Amino acid sequence: MKLNPLLIAGVIIVVLLAAILIVMALKSNQEQLTEMNANQYAFLVHSTQTLATLAGSNNTTIAYQFLGYPTYNATQIAAYIQQYQMLPPVNNSLKAIFQEGSTVGPSGCHGTTLNTSGIYQFPFTSNSTGLNILTVDGNGVAYLVYNGQSLIISPQENWYDNQTYTENVLANETSGQTVEVNVTVTDRITNYGLYDK
Numbered sequence: 001m002k003l004n005p006l007l008i009a010g011v012i013i014v015v016l017l018a019a020i021l022i023v024m025a026l027k028s029n030q031e032q033l034t035e036m037n038a039n040q041y042a043f044l045v046h047s048t049q050t051l052a053t054l055a056g057s058n059n060t061t062i063a064y065q066f067l068g069y070p071t072y073n074a075t076q077i078a079a080y081i082q083q084y085q086m087l088p089p090v091n092n093s094l095k096a097i098f099q100e101g102s103t104v105g106p107s108g109c110h111g112t113t114l115n116t117s118g119i120y121q122f123p124f125t126s127n128s129t130g131l132n133i134l135t136v137d138g139n140g141v142a143y144l145v146y147n148g149q150s151l152i153i154s155p156q157e158n159w160y161d162n163q164t165y166t167e168n169v170l171a172n173e174t175s176g177q178t179v180e181v182n183v184t185v186t187d188r189i190t191n192y193g194l195y196d197k
Contacts, residue, residue: 034138036194042096042136043192046129048185050104055166055180063181067169088118090197095119096136100126131189140194155193162186 036042052063088097101114115128122135132145140155151159164184171179 033135036095036136036138038092039197040194041090041094041197042140042142042194044096044098044133044142045190045192046098046100046126046131046188047190048102048187050102051106051184053182055182067167067181067183087116093120094197095122096124096133098124098126098133100129100131140191142191144189146189151189153189153191155191158188158190160186160188
């Protein structure tokens with residue numbers, strides 16, 4: 001089958017025009033960025049939640065035990081968060097407060113981590129997740145890169161990604177019996193907007 005040269009030329013022209021329009025739009029957006037007021041800071045949160053059930057059952061406690069997670073009660077979790085929650089210094093150079101954490105099970109009853117950082121210069125990259133916060137503009141819009149994906153998150157909005165998979169877990173070492181555990185991981189980034197210092 002021979003391709004028509006005029007058709008190929010037309011497709012190339014359309015692709016080039018589309019690329020030029022995209023570049024122009026990006027440049028226009030960059031020119032519209034306003035700097036954040038020095039008397040304000042942004043508040044951004046990155047969290048992951050892992051939920052699990054045994055395949056064919058609603059039994060969650062045993063599912064988490066098979067995955068190797070202990071069980072805590074809500075009082076223990078609240079005490080842990082209260083004990084380790086320290087806010088960074090709020091001063092003139094503070095650009096954002098960034099919290100990242102993870103929970104396993106409803107209300108973190110099978111494990112919780114939480115870290116709060118002060119961002120005093122952009123760009124900022126999280127050591128634990130690789131989330132790169134490029135900047136936050138004067139309207140509170142956050143510009144991020146996460147897992148190779150460029151994200152723009154307006155105030156009071158969030159981005160999320162759900163992944164669901166089944167994991168075969170050894171239930172009994174002696175017999176070699178395994179069980180299937182259904183796992184759902186929700187990865188969420190929330191922009192709570194700008195706050196006055």
